[in-house]
Amino acid sequence: MSEDGLRIGVxxxxxxxxxxxxxxxxxxxxxxxxxxxxxxxxxxxxxxADPGQEEIKRYIRENDLNxxxxxxxxxxxxxxxxxxxxxxxxxxxxxxxxxxxREHCSWVHSEDHAGATQKxxxxxxxxxxxxxxxxxQIEAEVxxxxxxxxxxxxxAGIQAALDLADTGHHVYLxxxxxxxxxxxxxxxxxxxxxxxxx
Amino acid sequence: xxxxxxxPRIELMxxxxxxxxxxxxxxxxxxxxxxxRYVDEKECTACGDCADVCPVTYPDExxxxxxxxxxxxxxxxxxxxxxxxxNPENCLGSNPIACGKCAERCEKKCIDFDIQDEIVExxxxxxxxxxxxxxxxxxxxxxxxxTRFQNVVTSLEFERLICAGGPxxxxxxxxxDMNRPKRIGFVQCVGxxxxxxxxxxxxxxxxxxTIKDSLLLKxxxxxxxxxxxxxxxxxxxxxxxxxxxxxxxxxVNYIRGLPGSVMEDPETENLIxxxxxxxxxxxxxxxxxMLVLSVGLEPRGDxxxxxxxxxxxxxxxxxxxEAHPKLRPVDASTPGVFLAGCVESPKDVKDSVTQASAAVxxxxxxxxxDKLTVEAITATIDKEKxxxxxxxxxxxxxxxxxxxxxxxxxxxxxMCAGCGTxxxxxxxxxxxxxxxxxxxxxxxxxxAVAENASERIVAFACNWCSYAGGDGAGTSRLQYPPNARIIxxxxxxxxxxxxVLRAFELGAPIVLVSGCHFADCHYIxxxxxxxxxxxxLWDKLExxxxxxxRLQLEWISAAEGQKxxxxxxxxxxxxxxxxxxxxxxxxxxxxxDRGKQESKRKAKAKV
Numbered sequence: 165m166s167e168d169g170l171r172i173g174v175x176x177x178x179x180x181x182x183x184x185x186x187x188x189x190x191x192x193x194x195x196x197x198x199x200x201x202x203x204x205x206x207x208x209x210x211x212x213a214d215p216g217q218e219e220i221k222r223y224i225r226e227n228d229l230n231x232x233x234x235x236x237x238x239x240x241x242x243x244x245x246x247x248x249x250x251x252x253x254x255x256x257x258x259x260x261x262x263x264x265x266r267e268h269c270s271w272v273h274s275e276d277h278a279g280a281t282q283k284x285x286x287x288x289x290x291x292x293x294x295x296x297x298x299x300x301q302i303e304a305e306v307x308x309x310x311x312x313x314x315x316x317x318x319x320a321g322i323q324a325a326l327d328l329a330d331t332g333h334h335v336y337l338x339x340x341x342x343x344x345x346x347x348x349x350x351x352x353x354x355x356x357x358x359x360x361x362x
Numbered sequence: 363x364x365x366x367x368x369x370p371r372i373e374l375m376x377x378x379x380x381x382x383x384x385x386x387x388x389x390x391x392x393x394x395x396x397x398x399r400y401v402d403e404k405e406c407t408a409c410g411d412c413a414d415v416c417p418v419t420y421p422d423e424x425x426x427x428x429x430x431x432x433x434x435x436x437x438x439x440x441x442x443x444x445x446x447x448x449n450p451e452n453c454l455g456s457n458p459i460a461c462g463k464c465a466e467r468c469e470k471k472c473i474d475f476d477i478q479d480e481i482v483e484x485x486x487x488x489x490x491x492x493x494x495x496x497x498x499x500x501x502x503x504x505x506x507x508x509t510r511f512q513n514v515v516t517s518l519e520f521e522r523l524i525c526a527g528g529p530x531x532x533x534x535x536x537x538x539d540m541n542r543p544k545r546i547g548f549v550q551c552v553g554x555x556x557x558x559x560x561x562x563x564x565x566x567x568x569x570x571x572t573i574k575d576s577l578l579l580k581x582x583x584x585x586x587x588x589x590x591x592x593x594x595x596x597x598x599x600x601x602x603x604x605x606x607x608x609x610x611x612x613x614v615n616y617i618r619g620l621p622g623s624v625m626e627d628p629e630t631e632n633l634i635x636x637x638x639x640x641x642x643x644x645x646x647x648x649x650x651x652m653l654v655l656s657v658g659l660e661p662r663g664d665x666x667x668x669x670x671x672x673x674x675x676x677x678x679x680x681x682x683x684e685a686h687p688k689l690r691p692v693d694a695s696t697p698g699v700f701l702a703g704c705v706e707s708p709k710d711v712k713d714s715v716t717q718a719s720a721a722v723x724x725x726x727x728x729x730x731x732d733k734l735t736v737e738a739i740t741a742t743i744d745k746e747k748x749x750x751x752x753x754x755x756x757x758x759x760x761x762x763x764x765x766x767x768x769x770x771x772x773x774x775x776x777m778c779a780g781c782g783t784x785x786x787x788x789x790x791x792x793x794x795x796x797x798x799x800x801x802x803x804x805x806x807x808x809x810a811v812a813e814n815a816s817e818r819i820v821a822f823a824c825n826w827c828s829y830a831g832g833d834g835a836g837t838s839r840l841q842y843p844p845n846a847r848i849i850x851x852x853x854x855x856x857x858x859x860x861x862v863l864r865a866f867e868l869g870a871p872i873v874l875v876s877g878c879h880f881a882d883c884h885y886i887x888x889x890x891x892x893x894x895x896x897x898x899l900w901d902k903l904e905x906x907x908x909x910x911x912r913l914q915l916e917w918i919s920a921a922e923g924q925k926x927x928x929x930x931x932x933x934x935x936x937x938x939x940x941x942x943x944x945x946x947x948x949x950x951x952x953x954x955d956r957g958k959q960e961s962k963r964k965a966k967a968k969v
Binding site (some may be wrong): 239240266269275297301303311314321322324325331338341346351354356 | 375389390392490492493518526702712725730802803813818835844
């Protein structure tokens, strides 16, 4: 059951040539324009860049968008970026959805432009269909324990523990062996300074 | 080292191992086993009287077996803490006390055989993993004769032999006859850049380490003749080329080609090394006093329990996987956990220190926040629909669902991690997951096959592993057919059988469910529920006359882009074998079945 009054905006990213070299992004944009509840479908050269984000914000304000779909890279990369962006324009960040048309599409189907374009359209449609069912969410807040655990007392662990402690945090430095030092302590001299390791 | 031991804000826990990690970013609860040292480290003055009377002698680990130590010992002169320790496996026996000479001798009475292992519980907001690496054991490369010839040593053994704190106090000798070697060879890439044995990757540090060793030798003993056998010399860092130049200018001979065989002259114990000099294009033979194997670095052999406790993944080379190879190189795949040093990849001291400081900057970002927000992907229970069957509580990997007979189940939100396996398990549609709701996922499923269903593959992929593996395939530009339509869930355990059946009912030829490998599940073991659910679905499909092979289950890790692409190619071949008649039959039987199931469910819900 989707709610009434949906106003979905779709932003299709070229990612320079990363996507546009393989996927006909203009065709994807036009396709998205025809999907139910989509009131704006916009192409960008780089949606994640400032002008791209500004455009999303402008469309949210001017077109009263209440769902935003960005078709670009993996949500594992830029979902936080775009969530932040829609939030700045006053939209709950859980009303944002991403369609991965780069890692899962243009980059892996670069020899099949028609197939990749079809997949991009379908991926955008799936994201729009999902977006209809998204609801605003409130995130729970949890306190933070101001202490850190460093596991391993070799050169990396020692440096990490010292830096953390100097920054003012309490540190537990856990080492398996009876002394810290690790492999570094077994080295006579180290390059490039040719000085002693301990 | 000393600074770390003295810092008022660093609590040093040696002889200690992490056994269990619970909680989440900002709020980890960690159990550490502090093993008994049997020596009070605060009282011990490291006078060494105890070791003098100890009757047991063992090979010294610090000197890589080139020296000896007692059962009560200090690891090395500058050890931190500066305290002796008793190795209970070497000691003649402490319960009952079989010898006890050390305790008798210790004037300060700091030896106590009654000290027990201790479990310490820590609460921390962030974790930095810096557990390091192992050096490659060249035993399997028998052509170099490491186990057969005394004067063949590893580069780590070389370090001990030339070190003032080493077994010979820095008087460089060869192990065979304790004479100073005058003609020394170094073999590069031992255990590195090899396809069949050792490891396929470059270990990063060995070229520079050998260059450094050659300069040390030339500094101490200018008359030493040095021959370095290599494939390529990789001196790519700041100041590195200068060192290489200095080494060449000091007269070190660099010969492009690795030895084909190493023999020992039984009389002199010298090594006869045959090598193809590929620059000169001829076979050469060298008579050397000593041969140093420049061994590579590899992941710690004992690293898996900690990796699993922290829910981290590893790359195909066995080192720990970073959240993003370029943009988040020190973040681990688990939020709040960071990587530093060789546990992430082989690296030198400078890079380890750089990475450690970077990890601290990332961790500090968390530790300085007053509060963190938790992603709103948790479970909610509709009390009206809940029949108090308790199935959800049984599958919850976190014990986050409170349930008693006859009362509706309840989610403890702070403990819920959002895997969604409870929602998939609930037969009464009573559980929903915020942001990954049934409605949203069902809409995506239906949408995936809304056009040309017979050409589509509906692929469910978990956020942490298989979806990330798909991203990896993209980053590596691995090509595969464009037929799959991918639906991301946080965990494969979220995939409800209704999504799968609906995809088939709408004409999908193939459905793929994919998740993390068993030990890698980011929700403890929620993917076990996935396996059970898919097993059940296979039975059901078979009963309905649908080929179970049309539902595929694959475990693909975040590092396995290659596997993701292969799976995609394979299932596309499977899809092509599914006939139109088969799909038609499936649609028909599933429609009928859904009708039946729905009336059954309604009847049951009323009861």
